[in-house]
Amino acid sequence: MVMEKALEVLVIGGNRYVGKRLLARLLTEGHRVTVLNRGSSPPPAGVEQLVADRDDERSLTEALGSRVFDVVVDQVCYTPRQAALARRVFTGRTRRYVMTSTVEVYEYEDSPALVREEAVDPATVTVELGLPWDDPAFLEANYGEGKRQAEAVLAADGPAFPYTAVRVAHVLGGADDFTGRLAHYAERIRTGEPIAVPVVNRPATYVHVEEIGRFLAWAAGEDFTGPVNAASHGTLTTEELCEAVAAHVPGGRTVFGPVEVGEVSPFSFRRSYGMDNARAARLGFTFTDARQWLPRAVAETLGKGD
Numbered sequence: 001m002v003m004e005k006a007l008e009v010l011v012i013g014g015n016r017y018v019g020k021r022l023l024a025r026l027l028t029e030g031h032r033v034t035v036l037n038r039g040s041s042p043p044p045a046g047v048e049q050l051v052a053d054r055d056d057e058r059s060l061t062e063a064l065g066s067r068v069f070d071v072v073v074d075q076v077c078y079t080p081r082q083a084a085l086a087r088r089v090f091t092g093r094t095r096r097y098v099m100t101s102t103v104e105v106y107e108y109e110d111s112p113a114l115v116r117e118e119a120v121d122p123a124t125v126t127v128e129l130g131l132p133w134d135d136p137a138f139l140e141a142n143y144g145e146g147k148r149q150a151e152a153v154l155a156a157d158g159p160a161f162p163y164t165a166v167r168v169a170h171v172l173g174g175a176d177d178f179t180g181r182l183a184h185y186a187e188r189i190r191t192g193e194p195i196a197v198p199v200v201n202r203p204a205t206y207v208h209v210e211e212i213g214r215f216l217a218w219a220a221g222e223d224f225t226g227p228v229n230a231a232s233h234g235t236l237t238t239e240e241l242c243e244a245v246a247a248h249v250p251g252g253r254t255v256f257g258p259v260e261v262g263e264v265s266p267f268s269f270r271r272s273y274g275m276d277n278a279r280a281a282r283l284g285f286t287f288t289d290a291r292q293w294l295p296r297a298v299a300e301t302l303g304k305g306d
Contacts, residue, residue, distance in 0.1 A: 035047050101151055101168065167230060171208075174210075
């Protein structure tokens with residue numbers, strides 16, 4: 001559906017997976033879309049491109065020139081340093097900032113009930129700009145913390161910088177899923193190799209890649225602020241994921257190997273921190289049920305979609 005008012009939207013990142021769906025959705029809805037990235041690939045038809053390093057304030061400022069936007073959707077903000085730079089550059093350039101965050105901000109939770117946004121209040125999170133955020137190994141090991149602190153930077157001073165942090169559930173689906181997580185299961189099921197899971201393996205919330213693209217585009221056109229959970233209805237277990245994968249591996253065998261300590265397979269969780277999506281529902285977005293789209297998502301990623 002085309003929006004009544006076309007918005008000037010800047011997407012930072014957006015050249016693969018979720019970002020591709022977001023751009024397509026924004027265009028379908030009639031918005032004027034600009035993407036800002038390092039220029040490694042051309043944008044889709046109808047999208048203007050600005051080339052800059054988002055970590056270089058001068059590069060970013062020069063690329064933007066005098067441009068202003070109704071909304072900025074930041075797909076690649078991982079650290080408080082990046083958030084602080086973005087806040088300096090975009091204050092006065094946009095009326096709304098949408099940061100793509102993650103379920104991993106709840107990594108210290110262990111709740112049998114679905115977790116609500118207030119479980120992690122960005123206003124109470126300590127920001128440590130001096131940590132080695134530029135070290136890829138440190139950033140990978142502290143992914144959830146980086147996102148928490150980035151949210152905290154955007155939340156500082158209340159309404160002075162209107163923002164929302166979309167806390168995205170684990171994403172599934174699409175032939176271009178680059179993570180290899182479902183392929184991990186398919187290979188082990190094919191060979192009968194044990195799949196490492198915690199002794200007590202908790203379920204989690206998920207979202208289809210098309211649905212999160214739709215949600216981010218919807219959020220760009222709204223005016224709510226603060227964190228919002230983005231997850232399909234229902235939780236899924238590792239066993240349910242493997243059952244869906246096994247349907248595409250004839251003659252395969254699913255074997256689980258419980259481990260007390262050490263690394264476990266993707267989508268296996270010692271903690272329970274599935275997300276409550278009630279706030280998004282109250283704001284007007286309708287999520288689908290994860291169990292309804294799971295078979296399709298697995299088929300897409302394993303190369304057997306329609």
